[in-house]
Amino acid sequence: MTKVHGALGIHLFLFLATLAPLAGCTGGSSDYSEDEIQAAIEKFDYEKGVKGFDPPTLEELNANNKWTDKPVIDLLDKLKHQLADYQPPMPPAEAVNLKSENDRQIKEILESVKVLPKSDDEVNWDATWVHHVAGDINSLNPLTMSSTSDFDVAGLTGVGAIASDINLNPVGNGTFIKTWQVNEDNTVHKFVIRDDLTWSDGEPITAYDWEFTFKLVKHPDMVAYMPAISSGMETVLYLKAYDEHTFCIFHEKSTAVNEWKDEFPVVPKHIYYESIAMDPSMVDSDIHLKLEETPVVGGPYEVVSRTRGKNVMLQRREGFYMHEGKQVRDKPYFKNIRMEVITDTNTALLALSAGKIDEMEIPAPKWNTDANEPEFFERNVKVKATEWTEYHIAWNCESEFFKDPNVRKAMSYGIDYKELLDRVLDGLFEQANGPFHPTSWMAPEPPLPMFTYDLDKARKLLDEAGWVDSDADGIRDKMIGGKKVPFRFTLMRGQTPTSEKVARVVVTSLNKLGIKVEERATEFTVLQQKAQDHTFDAMLGGWGSGTDPFYTKNIFGTGQTRNYGQYSNKKVDELYEEGMVELDREKRAKIYQEMAKIFYEDQPYTWLFYLSSLYGFNKDMRGYEFSARGPFHYSPGMESVWKVKPL
Structure with a gap:
């Protein structure tokens, strides 16, 4: 899954952009005639933010550049190989009964619970992970995400070319791409995406989705609506899709952060091409309101329900790991992930102790008080890094x-x-x-x-x-x-x-x-x-x-x-x-x-x-490991977490 947390910083903007003439309408694009839709598309002008750059042909690029391969890795698959022969310091079922009384115990717990299953029989494939989020999910549209909770959802449902590993290094996201190459001065990056990718509505994911999304990110009328994305893209000149699977990103100059600028969330062109021209705000029309409840996504999970202020329910997506009857990616460990919104930390901690949520970040004042009571340790273990x-x-x-x-x-x-x-x-x-x-x-x-x-x-x-x-x-x-x-x-x-x-x-x-x-x-x-x-x-x-x-x-x-x-x-x-x-x-x-x-x-x-990352986890949870940004905001992060099958 894409880790948008890695590449993007959240920037704040005043919403002063001028809306396109038809923004504010309450109907979807189907409420308009073809002539009206085409007029809106022409008026919006998807090329508006990328004018002045004429991309070369792919033949010219290949003839005039010497390509260097960049690493493309399925980081969950890599982790599975790394841990294949790993022997934890103690059985995980014993480690989770330690009381985290000192740093040595905490290290033993973490080194024991990071294991991945040796066989499918160990996994509770029908489990629901109830993931605590401290604030409401503001948007299910990856382009308009602005909060940590939004980023968590996007990380489970989204598509992206670059991932951040546990050491915060950029790697090609092998879940979605086959190759990633750069030219000699690091100004042109060429990607070939996998041919077994589909959106949740069954349509194929193509390089044209990347090009379409890039033009949205660069569009001057869209900047105010995408606070977490647009400001990092000033020095990216163009993204050209040459066929369904090949695209190139053209950077203004060689920099040490060009690799990170290759990463942004991708949305389906066939869903948004007409609707955004009609409603650039992506919130004022019926079609976008509907997409906010059940978006079309390309990641391992899809949204099946949303109750604002309470939760978002995600479901494992068969079309992610199966393609034309064959398994092409790892099957996500959880059948469902429920993003449970509990803003009050006392209430959340009570829910964790009662087994109503599976993990949460524990506030420091609670670490040695409420999170140190016998009721807490009945179902949970606490760890920090x-x-x-x-x-x-x-x-x-x-x-x-x-x-x-x-x-x-x-x-x-x-x-x-x-x-x-x-x-x-x-x-x-x-x-x-x-x-x-x-x-x-x-x-x-x-x-x-x-x-x-x-x-x-x-x-x-x-x-x-x-x-x-x-x-x-x-x-x-x-x-x-x-x-x-x-x-x-x-x-x-x-x-x-x-x-x-x-x-x-x-x-x-x-x-x-x-x-x-x-x-x-x-x-x-x-x-x-x-x-x-x-x-x-x-x-x-x-x-x-x-x-x-x-x-x-x-x-x-x-x-x-x-x-x-x-x-x-x-x-x-x-x-x-x-x-x-x-x-x-x-x-x-x-x-x-x-x-x-x-x-x-x-x-x-x-x-x-x-x-410090201060967390409590249900004793049945396994596969979590901490980076410098906590247990989730890197890859594989949430992908590697699983729950043991009940005895």
Whole structure:
């Protein structure tokens, strides 16, 4: 199955695009005459975003380019071969009865439960996996997905050419493609897809579906409706389908991330060609409303029902693994996967303990409390692993309080990390000091020292920056624009138990420096809007790991869309450009290491800790293994999970 989580970053846009003339209609394309449909197609103009590029013929390409094969792998099949002779440290049925009392036990559990079945007789092929999602599924259309829950569904139902392996490397997705080749300067990528692919309505999946989808992604009238996809495609010039199975992607220039730009979700041309021309929003017409409930998909699972705010039911798709009476791919392990929406973590944890869901991510405050009770261990096991996800305080670098890097550095010296990590967060997370995890290939070597709780250093930096307590009222102040301004700011945060605990430590710590902090729990959509508008002083947040460090440009590059704190450093901008075009991994690592050192000095964020993946799994579940992005957001990820047959 495609792992769209790997290649794409979620970007936020204001919905200001102008709708095509017929957007907003309530009928499907069948409600219009052929003349009206053709007029809409001509007006919409599918070539609108790709004009000016004339692709060569395939014969010209083959004659003028020397092709190099890139790896194409069925990652589940590869994992099966790797584990064929694997002997776990203990029988999985015993391992899941361990209580996860220390890291050694957790390692034993994970090394034992990652096994795949030795025979079909071990698998409960009729099982339903009840997968917990913490927020409602916003869209079943892979083009308009915007949340983690949306990405989970797309990963189980979607089609794509590139997958991310457990080490976050790009590989050709052998589930869907046969070959992947690149030319000498890495600007032309040629794909041949498999000839045994069908959509859930029985129509063949072809290269023309890729070309059609690419033109949608590049279409200027569609950008606002595809927030998680469009912004990463600026330097991709064209995608040309030469026949039903062969297509080429043309890149503007050679970069280290061209492989990731080959990955985007694919939708069926025969379903959307007329309807999108009539309704580019993909939400305002009857046909698109219907597709939101039962979309036509090409992955291992198809949608059979959807109850908004409650669940989405997926069913194993025979047309995925069978073709013309022969099995051509691995049969998905679960008959059904129910994406169960439970937004309240207490309710979800009770559901896990009662066996009503099969797994969930456990909030840190619950790990040693509710998830440590006998009722929890009756049906479940808990496991954890380090993620490359970092948690931070983002400073608005254009705020009068935090313009000065030395003030931001003072903030980092002013946090009581021991109190935060050891006592408040129970030692579950490791301290962070930058966006790149110490075990990642782009992290500085030797590692940069961690910031320590040092009030003397913090006070000295604040004094030097002009923030002093001039009137002995216990609050630092500074003359700004002829007016005395007290150092009093608001720290925005989400509405989670973890953010609440973190905020309390920040408030208490900085109060000892003569800084008054008001922490404010903020609803997510409001938090996002204030972040985009830069109308905040400081904000608690976190970023998950992308597949390549270049994608942090969107966060720290001058003027970039997710640079909420308005940080700007000319040298950092230059390094991002160097890192994009340098193809040698070791040389690229040095570029990002230099960048990390600049972040360390500038402190656009105060990095607090790297998250751990904290999960509970039903004891009957097997085949899960953790990457730097958790147990699911890579390949095979969810594909390798299975449930043992009951005795």
